[in-house]
Structures are given as C-alpha cells and as structure tokens.
Amino acid sequence: MAKLELKDVRKSFQSLEVIHGINLTVEDGSFTVFVGPSGCGKSTLLRMIAGLEELTAGEVHIGGQRCDHLLPSARGMAMVFQTYALYPHMSVYENLKFGLVNQKLPKVEIDARIRRAADILRISELLSRRPSQLSGGQSQRVAIGRAIVKEPGAFLFDEPLSNLDAELRVKMRSEIVSLHRRLKSTMVYVTHDQVEAMTMADRIVVLREGTVEQIGAPIELYARPRNQFVACFLGTPQMNLLKAKIQSTNSKATGLAIDDGRATIDAAANGTNALVGADCKVGIRPEHLTLSDNGPIKGTVIATEMLGSETIVFACLQSGENVTASVRGIRSLPQGTAVHLSVSSRFVHVFDDQGLALPSLRPWREDYLEA
Numbered sequence: 001m002a003k004l005e006l007k008d009v010r011k012s013f014q015s016l017e018v019i020h021g022i023n024l025t026v027e028d029g030s031f032t033v034f035v036g037p038s039g040c041g042k043s044t045l046l047r048m049i050a051g052l053e054e055l056t057a058g059e060v061h062i063g064g065q066r067c068d069h070l071l072p073s074a075r076g077m078a079m080v081f082q083t084y085a086l087y088p089h090m091s092v093y094e095n096l097k098f099g100l101v102n103q104k105l106p107k108v109e110i111d112a113r114i115r116r117a118a119d120i121l122r123i124s125e126l127l128s129r130r131p132s133q134l135s136g137g138q139s140q141r142v143a144i145g146r147a148i149v150k151e152p153g154a155f156l157f158d159e160p161l162s163n164l165d166a167e168l169r170v171k172m173r174s175e176i177v178s179l180h181r182r183l184k185s186t187m188v189y190v191t192h193d194q195v196e197a198m199t200m201a202d203r204i205v206v207l208r209e210g211t212v213e214q215i216g217a218p219i220e221l222y223a224r225p226r227n228q229f230v231a232c233f234l235g236t237p238q239m240n241l242l243k244a245k246i247q248s249t250n251s252k253a254t255g256l257a258i259d260d261g262r263a264t265i266d267a268a269a270n271g272t273n274a275l276v277g278a279d280c281k282v283g284i285r286p287e288h289l290t291l292s293d294n295g296p297i298k299g300t301v302i303a304t305e306m307l308g309s310e311t312i313v314f315a316c317l318q319s320g321e322n323v324t325a326s327v328r329g330i331r332s333l334p335q336g337t338a339v340h341l342s343v344s345s346r347f348v349h350v351f352d353d354q355g356l357a358l359p360s361l362r363p364w365r366e367d368y369l370e371a
Contacts, residue, residue, distance in 0.1 A: 002153030011057035078147035283349035293341035
C-alpha cells in the first residue's frame, strides 16, 4: 500500500498540451476513480503514473519517494489494461507466473503468490486452462490476478470492464470493490462510465480537457457539483438545465423565474450573494421533479420511457425548453398530456452565467441523504 502524489504534472505532444498542471493526492488504501468524457486525458494521466508515458513537467511520488524518473517495473505499481493481453499459448498458471519469473523470485514464493491470488479471485480451478477456454469475466479476473501476484504498492486500472457485456460489468464492478476491501490497497481506476465511478469510488476526480474540474466523494459531487459540467456529467438521466432570472432573495430562499417568467420556484439559500435581476441557469435532477395537480412547472408530454420501477417523462415547456422527470412506478402519460411538476427548494441548483454554482444556493449533501 502507498500514498500517490502528483505535483504540477503536465503532458504535451509537440505544441499541444493535453494535461494542464494537475496536482492530486491519492491517499493510502483509497479507491480513486478518474472519470470524464473521451479525450479528457484520464488514460494519459494514468499511463504517466505507470511510467508508460513520459512527463513533460511535474513530479510523481509514491510512498513519499519520487518515481517519475524510474522505469515502469521499478515503480511498485501494477496495471490492468482494457484488453486482457493474456498469452494464448500459456495456461492461466503460466500467465500469472510469467512476470514473477522475470523478477527472479524463488519458485516456492512464486507458487505461493499464484495460489494466494487464485484463491482471492476464485480462479483456482482455472489454473490449467488456456485463455481460449475462459469467459470474458474469467479472463478479466486472470488479468487482475497478474497484477495481484506482483504485490504492488498501487493498482492502476485502465477501463478494465469496457469489453464486457452489461450484466457482467455489474458483477465485475462489485468483485473489484470487494477485492479492494480485502487487499486494502491503493487503487486508481479510469472510466468514462459515471455509473462505475459513482458505485465504486471512495473519491472521484472529474476531468475535462486535461484539467481537474472537481474532486470529492461520490455523493458530494452528485449533491454539490461545483459547475454545470460536473452537474450534468454525473447522473442518469442528466440534470435539467433551465434558463432563469433571480426575482427575489433573502437569507432563507431565493425566488427564481423560469419558463420565460411563466413559473416561479424557490432555491434554499445560505446567505444572499445572488443579485436580483441577474440571469442564471437552474439545475434540477429528474428524480427531484414530481407530478402534482398544481405544480408551478407546466409542460406537455412529448415521450415516456417505462422502466418498470420508474417512468421517465420527457416534457416540453411553453418556452420551448425540455425537461425530464423520473417518476416512481408505471405511469401512463400519452404524448400531448399536460403535466404539472413540482420541486423542493432544497434540491434546486443555481449556476451563474459562467456555469459556476452559486455558493449560497448549493444544496446540502444532507438533503440528498435524507431524500
């Protein structure tokens, strides 16, 4: 186990800078997930930590020691790639053994490490098989086992589940989380899937275009996003964003005019830094919109998706803006049905014209936990 630190890490390809001075600490024993859209630099950052990409500037420290000048094999880390990269002519046992033989470890220790890793991953009965005789999930466990036998200071995962089908991905997510609990090792995991990030991480690092947008616990980022990008990236269906104008403000609530002034809703306030008359964006997560007989937000149903446990309602406001509501249970709402929607003030997010959340109008994390 080891603490991982990045200090002003930068990466350029000729004149194009793709990683812009990232400072980050991954605590010993934590499960940290890098998440962001394709091309944001998350895999490049992971490869720089592993030593597979050279740093243009900055430092990488593991366990208090600078390691960015060392070869990948000398950094005390093990990486699990998107592709399994198993040797097809070798058995599972031989695949697990290969890296340890190169380290010139004693045969007895090699065998003990392999047996221990196989027991942890429940692949003991597969040790004599070839990769062609394994399922996708079994192959992924062997790839993880190849990292475990090295007994590294930190594990690095580069989108390891992207080649699996949806059902197997859910199963493997829980297996990797269980593995982290058993090993108590430092793990850094890269994914573009925000569901993986929310369900697996102790701490999420949201990246965009080579910069860090926000770092925090999953519920903190979901409940209190720092800006529109984080708010919309985390959550399915995506957060609704509506044009609004600040109508009134006091120490307890701020009145917001939406739907071109046809509706007014409140946002819970902690202070009064909002300016009356200022333009802003209102953010409301779909699960916080409820159908009601006299809700202030009026729209017309344009489509629904019935998922059994919930119904996703897509509606259009008179202003032409669309909203999405996630309603519990099965609801029959034909296209063209008029609906009224309500939202509690404690779940209303407000962003300024730069896309930044107004500090005094950010929901409290505790409100989400109680909901």
